Amino acid sequence: MSAIHPDEINAGRLTGAITLDRPQVIDERTGDGTLIDDPAVRAPLVLNNRSLHDISNIVCGYVEDKPGGWWLVMLGLTAAIAGIGTLMIAYLLITGVGVWGLNNRVDWAWDITNFVFWIGIGHAGTLISAILCILKQKWRTGINRAAEAMTIFAVICAGTFPGIHVGRIWFIWMVFPIPDSMGIWPNFKSPLLWDVFAVSTYFTVSLLFWYMGMIPDLATLRDRAVIRLKAAASGPTVLPFIKLRVDQLRAWIYGFLALGWRFSNRHWQNYEKAYLLLAGVSTPLVLSVHSIVSFDFATSVLPGWHTTIFPPYFVAGAIFGGFAMVLLLMIPARELYPNMKDLLTLRHLENMAKIILVTGSMVGFAYTMEFFIAWYSGNKYEADVFMWNRATPPWINPRGAPYWWCYWTMIFCNVISPQAFWFRACRTSPLMIFVISIFVTIGMWFERFVIIVTSIHRAFIPGQWGMFYPTPVDILTFVGTCGIFLFLFLLFLKFLPAFAMSEIKNVTPQASPHEHH
C-alpha cells in the first residue's frame, strides 16, 4: 500500500478512484480467492482487498447493526430449549437421579457421555487459539474468537453434568478442598478429583485467554460508540421511553470491559508476551484436560476402560469433535452474516476439514488398536468386551451385543465419513463439510456412549448384566444443554466481537512495516 492517508484511501475507494492494488486469483469453481496452490502467490487471509477500516466495519457491524430476523427467532427457540433443560435439571435435583434411566448395572450413562462429549467439543477452541498460535498459523485469526467462545460455552454445558449427576447437589462442595469443621479433605489420589481440577482450570484459563484477546476489540467497539456519540446530538435510544442512547450504553459497557486500552505499543509489548505465555500454558493444558478425563476410565480395572491408549485417543477425538462443532456453527453464520465470507474463507474451512480428516483417522487407528490389543494381549475379558459387547450384532450371534448399532454408527460417522475429505471437492464445499460435521458430532457422542455403557452393561458375571434405556428426562436434559450452548453462542455473536479484529488486521499485507514504497 502506498503512503496515502487512510482517509484518502477510504474516500477514493468509495468514489471508485482507488482500487487497492493486490490482484486476486479467483478459484473458478468456488469463486473464492484463497484457494491458491501456486507457490509463488501467497494466498490472502482476507478476501476482497479489505482495508483495516473495512475489517472494523464488518466485525463491529455484527454488534452494532440490527441482526437479521433469524437471530431473534433462533434466540427465542434456543432459550425455550434451554429452559426445558433447566426444568429437567430442577426436576432431577428435587426428585433424585432415579429420574434418569440409570440402574445398578449401568450407573454411568448419558450424564457422563454428555460430560465427555461437551468437554471434548471445547478442545477445538483452545487448539485453534493456543496451539495454532504457537505454530504461527496465521489463518487461525479468522476463526479463533468464535472457537474460544464455543469452548467456554461447551465447558459450561460439560460442567453441568458431573455437578448434577452426584444426586445430592448440596454435597458437591466436598469435591473442593474447603476447610471444614469435620476436618475432611478430598482424596487427591483419585482421578475423579483430578478431573475437578482439570475442568475448572480449563474453564478459568479459557475464559482469561478469551477475555484478554478481546480487550483491544472491546476498545474498538468503545471508540466507535464514542465517535458516534460526538458526531450526532441524538441517536437511537435503549427503549423509546428511556432517553439513554444505545451508543452511550455501549461506550460505558465496552469501555468498562476494555479497561482503558489505548493501543499503545508499550502496552502491546507486554500484551503480546502475556498472550504468548497464555498460549504456551494452554497448549499442555488442553492436552492434559482430556487425558485426565480419560483417566477417569483408564485407571479403573474394567475391561474396555483399562487401556493406556486412552489419553492420546481421547485428545485426538476431542479435537476431531470440536472442529466439527466449530464448522457446524460457523458455516451457517458465514451464510447469514454479511461479508463474513471475506474473513472466514473457504481456505479456513478447507484447513479445518483437513484437521478433521487427520484426527478422524487417528481416532480410527485407535479403534483398530483397541481391537488388536484386546486380541493380542490374550486377555479374555478385554477380547469379550470388544467382540461380544460392542461389535457383533445379536442377529449374527445370539451372544452378540445389544448395542452393536451404537458401535457401528460410531465407526461409520467417525472413521468412514471423514474420508470424503481426501477429495478436494468435498473439502471446499461448505455443504459437504456441514453434513460430515453433523455425522462427526453424532459419531463422537456415540463414541463416548459406547465406551461408557457397553463397558459396564455386562460386568464379569452374567448376574450383573443389564441394559440402559434413556428416560425422557435423560433426553431432554441433553437437548437442553444443546439449547444452552446455542443460546449463549447467539448472544456472543450479537454482543461481542466475533472476530479478533486486531489480530486479523495484523496479518493483512498492509500491516507489514516492511512494505514501504
Added chain:
Amino acid sequence: MAKKHGKIYKTSAGEVVYGIMAEFATPADTYHAAEKMRDAGYRNWDVYSPFPIHGIDEAMGLKNSRLPLVVGVIGLSGAAVGFTFQWWVATHGFATVVQGKPLGAWQPFIPVTFEIGVLFTAFTALLSMLAFNFLPMWYHPLMKKERFLRVSDDRMVICVEARDPNFDPKKTAALLESAKGYNVELVEE
C-alpha cells in the same frame, strides 16, 4: 500527570499541555518515525496502532518485557504450593491409605500440581500484563481526541508527552512532521 521536568506548557486556550500527537499513514511510516524519535533521545513517548507493529520494540528502543519472569516465578510457586498442599492433605490433614499406596507417594499429585501451576500462570499473565501497563485506566488525555479514537480502527499515532526532558512544542512538532507525520496537534491534559 505531574510534570517532572522543565516548564509547564499551555495551549492558546490556556489549557495544560499533555503532549503532542501526529498521525502516520502506514505502519512503515510509523516504524521509521519511531526510529527517528528514538534517535532524537525522547523518553516519554509512545506509538499507538490498531495492532502491534512488527519490530516496533527495536524501533522504539524498548527493552525486553520482564513480564515472563514474573509469570514464571509465580507460576512455578503456584505449582509448588499446590504440590505441598496435596502432600500435607495426604500425610497430615486427612491421612487415608488409598489402594495400599504410601501416604506421601508423589506420583498421584502430579496432575493437580500441573493444573494449579497453569492456573497461577494464567492469572499472573493477565494481571501482570495489566499491572505493567498501568491498566485499568479509564481516563486518559488522549482519549478526548476524536482523531486519536480512530487508532482503534485504522490510524497510527505517535504522541510525545510534555514531561519528556526533550519536549519542545515547536521542535517536537517539526520533528514529527519531518518524519511524515500528519495532523500534528497539541493534546490537552
